[in-house]
Each structure stands twice: as C-alpha cells, then as structure tokens.
Amino acid sequence: MGALADWVTISSIATAGGTLVLAVATFSAVKSSNRSARVAERALMAGLRPLIMPSRLDDPPQKVGFVDGRLLRVDGGRGAAEATPEAVYLAMSVRNVGAGIAVLHGWRFSTQPEPGSGPPPPLEEFQRLTRDIFVPPGDMGFWQGVFRDPKAPEFDLAADAIAARERLVIDVLYGDHEGGQRAVSRLSMTTTGDGGWLISAARHWNIDRADPR
Numbered sequence: 224m225g226a227l228a229d230w231v232t233i234s235s236i237a238t239a240g241g242t243l244v245l246a247v248a249t250f251s252a253v254k255s256s257n258r259s260a261r262v263a264e265r266a267l268m269a270g271l272r273p274l275i276m277p278s279r280l281d282d283p284p285q286k287v288g289f290v291d292g293r294l295l296r297v298d299g300g301r302g303a304a305e306a307t308p309e310a311v312y313l314a315m316s317v318r319n320v321g322a323g324i325a326v327l328h329g330w331r332f333s334t335q336p337e338p339g340s341g342p343p344p345p346l347e348e349f350q351r352l353t354r355d356i357f358v359p360p361g362d363m364g365f366w367q368g369v370f371r372d373p374k375a376p377e378f379d380l381a382a383d384a385i386a387a388r389e390r391l392v393i394d395v396l397y398g399d400h401e402g403g404q405r406a407v408s409r410l411s412m413t414t415t416g417d418g419g420w421l422i423s424a425a426r427h428w429n430i431d432r433a434d435p436r
Contacts, residue, residue: 271399273325275408277422278318278363287314287367290353297365302412302420304391306382311370313381315393315410315422319358324400327356330368331394332377334384336409343407343428349396357400366395366410388414392425405430 282299289295295303295314302315313332319325329349337344350368358364370378384391391412398405407428412420428434 271323271401272321272404273319273323273358273360273397273399274321274406274427275317275325275327275358275366275395275397275410276320276424277410278316282316282318282363285316285363285365287365289367289369295367298419299363300422301415302391302422304381304385304412304420306385308373309371311378311381311385312367313369313391313393313412314365314367315412316363317358317366317395317410317422318363319360322360323404324360325358325364325397326400326402327352327358327366327395327397328405329396330366331396332368332370332381333392333394334380334389336392336394339409339426343430344394346396346430349394358397366393368393391420396430398431403431 278299280298280300284296284298287295287297287303289310289312291310293305293310293312295305295312297303297314297316299316302313304314305312329351331344331349352368356364356366370381372378381391383389393410393412395408395410396405397408407430408424409426409428411423411425413423415421
C-alpha cells in the first residue's frame, strides 16, 4: 500500500507540475499576444494620425469661399484676413504632414494667448466649424473662420487686430477621420512687407493621448 501511495503522490505531483508548466506557457503566449496586439494597434493609429502645419511657400494658391459669397485668396504658407462692418473673415493655407486624413473640428482666436508651455486651451472655448473640412495626408488644404456678430467682443478684437496689423493666433482643433486622436495646433499669422499674412506654427498639443515631450 505504501508503494502504491507513493506512486499516487508522484503522479499527482507530476500532474500538478504539468498543469503549472502549461499555465506558464499559456500566460506567456497570452502576454506575447497582447504585446503584439498593442504594437499592431499603435501602428494602425499612427497610420491614421494627422498633423496640421502651415503649407509650403511654393504651394499653389487657393480660393476659400464663405456662405455669404465672400472669397479669400490664400497663397502657400500664407493666410488672409478681412474685416467689414458685418463680418470678420479669416483663412489659412495649411498642410497635413501626418499619415492620416485630418478632419478639422473647431478653432479659437486670440492675439495674446497664454504661454504655449502650458496645457492645451480648454475645448469649451473652441468654436465649431459650420462645415466639414478634410485635409488629405501629405497634401495641402485650408482652414477658415468668421465672426458675424458685431456685438461679440471677439468681433472687435479681431477687427482691431487686423486694422493694426497685429499678430493673429489661431488654435485649430482636429482629429483623424475615425473621430479620435484629437490634437490642437497653434498657428499664427503675422504681417509681411507686401501687406499679406505669413503663417507659422507655434505649438501642438495632443488631446486624446500623451504629448510627445
């Protein structure tokens, strides 16, 4: 009976050991599979990710139309700004240097923005675009905005800044065509000797993921 008991014990230990080895192997396989899935997901997201920058100076001009029939011409790397008693029109020629389609969501205007080293501007301060604007990957497009309420404080602020030829700062909120990976690019328009407006990029913030810095 003693020998039989020993063999039963040995068999149980062997079975438990085999189960443990199988569990470890299964855990390693699952962990490796999860890691591979995360890598694949990151690669997929990177392939959808846009990044808005000023267009190049040698990019062709574009005509940007507004719902009231107003047209603004924006050359490569430049913007346009016009103020009338009824509306303030703004437009910029931009380029998507990311790998995915950029969908522009909204914008925020200022002349003396908070330091770019801080957090992104509050999303509730952004104005929603009244039409969908898509910028293809590796290609140029445009951004446009307008103030139509002469009683709004932003109207006078923008009109006065345009008349004084001050720097105009536009925070553009956008994301990928799946509705994620939102980001904010801060672009500024400064006057040039020929009376135009030159665009430069000042800062970029990620909204739905960590910043790269």
